[in-house]
Amino acid sequence: MKTTTGDQALIKRMNTAIVLEAILREAPLSRANISELTGLNKATVSSLVQDLIDNQLVRETGIGASSGGRKPVMLEFVATAGYAVGIDLGVNYLRGVLTDLLGTVVAERTLPLIGVQPEEVFGILRPFIQGLIDAAPGSAFGIVGIGVGVPGLVDRQGTVLYAPNMDWRDVPLRDALNRTFGIPVMIDNEANVGAIGEMKYGIGRGVSNLVYVSVGIGIGTGLILHKELYKGASGFSGEMGHLSIEANGKPCRCGNQGCWELYASEQALLERAAEAGYTGGLDELLAAAEAGDEAVRGMFAEIGRALGVGISNIVNVFNPNAVLIGNRMSRARVWLEDAVRETVERRALNFHLRNVHLLYAELGERSAVMGAAETAIAAFFVRLRSA
Amino acid sequence: MKTTTGDQALIKRMNTAIVLEAILREAPLSRANISELTGLNKATVSSLVQDLIDNQLVRETGIGASSGGRKPVMLEFVATAGYAVGIDLGVNYLRGVLTDLLGTVVAERTLPLIGVQPEEVFGILRPFIQGLIDAAPGSAFGIVGIGVGVPGLVDRQGTVLYAPNMDWRDVPLRDALNRTFGIPVMIDNEANVGAIGEMKYGIGRGVSNLVYVSVGIGIGTGLILHKELYKGASGFSGEMGHLSIEANGKPCRCGNQGCWELYASEQALLERAAEAGYTGGLDELLAAAEAGDEAVRGMFAEIGRALGVGISNIVNVFNPNAVLIGNRMSRARVWLEDAVRETVERRALNFHLRNVHLLYAELGERSAVMGAAETAIAAFFVRLRSA
DNA sequence: AAAACTTAGTTTATTGGATAGACAAACTAA
DNA sequence: TTAGTTTGTCTATCCAATAAACTAAGTTTT
The missing domain is CATH 1.10.10.10 (Winged helix-like DNA-binding domain superfamily/Winged helix DNA-binding domain)
Known part of the structure; x- marks a missing residue:
């Protein structure tokens, strides 16, 4: 027992x-x-x-x-009794914050990331974290922990099992950082920490059941159920980017067909744009839409409808209080919003729609890094409680 | 606070x-x-x-x-310190059990149900329950509660908001029964109590995260997360029958398109069979498959693949320990099994497949009624604890 | 069969939080 | 001044859990 x-x-x-x-x-x-x-x-x-x-x-x-x-x-x-480090480890960038125990940002740094081999990343990450640690004033508890969000599947031991866009497999990130710094390290999926960030410091404050949809190159999701992060049997749930919305749709590298992220991610948008001759990135498309380019606005609406299809499924499955669209695509809010809302209102069950809010990340691209810091702070409080 | x-x-x-x-x-x-x-x-x-x-x-x-x-x-x-009544209120049947506090069935009754108007059902349900209560031996706590599973959406107050196949709207079932019998009454969705029944007394004993898929005329689902029934913001989650698996598929009466239950329910099977000239019910089809009718076996396989598509989504979303197929369609296990398994193995993410088991209801058509009794027993223990 | 050992369950004295109520301190209002 | 209010501490008491001693009732060894 x-x-x-x-x-x-x-x-x-x-x-x-x-x-x-x-x-x-x-x-x-x-x-x-x-x-x-x-x-x-x-x-x-x-x-x-x-x-x-x-x-x-x-x-x-x-x-x-x-x-x-x-x-x-x-x-x-005493918010300054200790400090936490939060890291958002992206495919091509590194973002870090140092916060006090109330999540107030004391220092913040970003860095483009070139190599993606684990060793190269470690070589950059270690001094990056050390810099943040050095920025902390003296305090009773010192640095209470390091939280890291990564774009991949993470097991309970803090090993990155698989990060497709960085081609990482079985990288024991927590152990490595723990050995270097000798303080508690928490590793989690980027969407999970994003969900935590928005729930604690962003638009999702106080919401009991929320689904955070991280729309970037792919689609990841973080589930907050009963105010707690839900993780499945193996520690990684919510791979809703690979929820199939077309049983006989495009084949996905995951083995399934018609995966949501094939239709509704930044990648999907860029591919669609390339067909029409737009070869720039998201920034160029946003600028074009802003300038009145109807074709581009139409592409955003298309992505918005695809997002709406998946979100309708989410609403029917989880009956959440809120669905929150985050990560890079949240910058396109104005061009997505109407299409998303109309699609969800048409497709989701009426009873479920009554209580659900469609929200956009308030922390923008900082959802994940703030959530990463929060996981470290939360772990500190748990240790306090049991000591 | x-x-x-x-x-x-x-x-x-x-x-x-x-x-x-x-x-x-x-x-x-x-x-x-x-x-x-x-x-x-x-x-x-x-x-x-x-x-x-x-x-x-x-x-x-x-x-x-x-x-x-x-x-x-x-x-x-002392299992016989009290007794609980469990009721499975179906569209065209009524099933009830009287159990002791360990869930041992002491009495069991079934009845076909003809009228489905709330008043008619009440008229039959009241003496039905009274009969079960009368079957209970004398005990220290008497009848500790009545649990009821219904095929529809139920709010936290025990009101049946909407039961499409019975055409019920806003029926205050808990209040009505509570007033009649003066003992605690718990009302919940049929799939939810089915999930509880299988988790407590069936094949799902001891499993932490399981998804119970009730495949009957439609498809309902019950979510057990962290060993507890998950209910969403409004008290009703898991309407995965209306999870869309074909974004541009058949229109559903729920307003969405391509809903899973349009492809994978008993209804879907019967419609498919009717096209091929089989006008009987599930029993006839089961007999035909048993007798070696390849066409019918093919239909079951088709339904099995459709089930597999939705189950793959469930596996990717929840990363559960087990997915459990229950209700009437569980009788077709032998004809579905291979198609379901192959489809899920092909479509679900490898990492999620490692820990998931595809199971079939052990209690068969009694999952719901046993789960209903269990909700009453569980509520009794909660009351004990707080007294 | 006596002595030595084991296990089950109760009794007794102690510990350590929470609490009610008394109290002192420090204020406001008239 | 006087009366009343609010804050925070102090004191005696309560109560559940506990360790250790103890009684009860067995088994094993010699």
């Missing part, structure tokens, strides 16, 4: 977590506020807050306004 | 639940066994067991075999 049995230490951990969460969400607030908010006894709150102060996680910020009696002592979370 | 704060009562509830679960799973066993199994102190176990005995949920069954010392007093759960 693996169940944790209950004892007094468990109670204290639970209540400490409750108090800390109250401070995180409502700061600045007083001990009396916490007691009222949580239902915990005033004495209990005082004792737990003192522990948190002793652990340098909380501090008194001064005297608050009286509401007819003794003035309260206000408390807040 | 809605969080439950920790106090000693919580601990006791948690540990009592742990002890009870140990007894449920490993009975017969001694207090010493429980202590070793759970890590709880012997004294704690003794005290909690005594409470359970006082509450008539556990009893001592006698002396066990010695392993070199004092003989242990064996304990077991």
Whole structure:
């Protein structure tokens, strides 16, 4: 039996977590506020807050306004008690942030990435991370962790099993970084960390069930169910880019036919554009659409309809509160939006449409890097709780 | 803040639940066994067991075999401390069971259903349930609840929002039954309770992530994620019968095009058979296939391939441990199996295939009714825990 | 058969959080 | 000044879990 049995230490951990969460969400607030908010006894709150102060996680910020009696002592979370590194490892770029424990960005760097062999990438990634670490001010807990988002399948041990666009197989990224830096490292799929980023810091704040659709060269998806990232049996779910929307459609290199990403990704857009003689990238197409090029606008609408077909399936399957379109294609929002919405409204079940919102990433191309940092912060809090 | 704060009562509830679960799973066993199994102190176990005995949920069954010392007093759960009613409300049938708290069937009844208007159904359903209740022996807790599976969308209040094949809209089934019988009533979708039935009592025992595909007149699905039924934002998810597998396929009455159930349901099979001159039902087709009719076998294979297309999508999206084909079509297992497996193996992602099993309902047409009873039992245990 | 060992389960004293209620401190209002 | 309010701490008490001692009831060894 693996169940944790209950004892007094468990109670204290639970209540400490409750108090800390109250401070995180409502700061600045007083001990009396916490007691009222949580239902915990005033004495209990005082004792737990003192522990948190002793652990340098909380501090008194001064005297608050009286509401007819003794003035309260206000408390807040010490956001700078530690720092986290978030990395978005793209096929041809490297993006990194250093954040405090509330996710405030302290430093940010980007780099184009040329070689994609694991060794070459390691050679660039190590000093890149070290630079971010060096940018952190002194703090009680130091660098609490490194979170990395990668464009591929990642297992629970942090090994990149397969990253098709970089031609990586079985690269033990977590182990490698952990050995170098000696701090906890969390590796996850780019779409998963993107979903986390938007849920925590972006347009998806507070949403219980959301599907993040990362539309880039391919299509990846991150599933937040019951406010938690859903991972399947093997640790990687949500490969909805390879959800077939045409049973007898184009063959995909994955072995299936008619995969969604063949019709609705940036790649699909670029191929379609090339046929019409547009040889530039997404930027050129965006500029053309902006300049009034109806042919290009039509291409975006076409992609939007294809996106809508897949999103309708997602809505019917998950009945989520929100579907969030992110990554590079979110920049084309204005040219996609109508086509996506019309398609989904026509195709998805009415009952499911009632509660669903079609959203676009608020953090733009930073969804993933912010989510990566958040995974490191979240892991730190979990360690705190069990210590 | 809605969080439950920790106090000693919580601990006791948690540990009592742990002890009870140990007894449920490993009975017969001694207090010493429980202590070793759970890590709880012997004294704690003794005290909690005594409470359970006082509450008539556990009893001592006698002396066990010695392993070199004092003989242990064996304990077991009192399965007959209460009874639950499970109802499978079909479009043209009514199936009901009375089970004890371990899910052992004590009484079972079925009835063809002619009228489908809510009032007519109520008129038949009430005495049907009463008959099952009357079949229950006297017990400490009596009838602990009634669980009902219905072929339609059900909201959290137990109202049947929409049951297309019965033409029901906004029928407050839970309220109606609750008022009549004065005991807790749980209403859920037929596929959801089917999933629960197979997870608890069928082939899906102990599986963490499974997708139950109920293939009947239409296709419904029940999602078990992390050992729990997943419901979306509005309480109804998993309408995967309306997952589109042909973006430009046949129009569906749901408004979408190319819905899976248009190609892979019993309905699809019967329509296909009618074209070829077979006007009987599923039974006739099964008999024909059994007798060696190659044309009919071909039709089953065709349905099997269509099932495989949708299941491949499910596998890619959820990366489940198992996909379970249930309801009426599970009877055609032998004629479907190869086509389904080959299609899934060709179309689903390799990484996802590693851990997935393609299973067929073990309880056959009783998956739903057993799952319905289980929802009532589970709700009883939840009430126990919070009391 | 006696002695030595084992195992089961209870009793007892202790520990450690949470709590209610008393309290002191520090304020407002009149 | 006086009365009332709010904040936060202190104190005594409660209660579940626990370790350790203990009783009970067996088996194994000599």
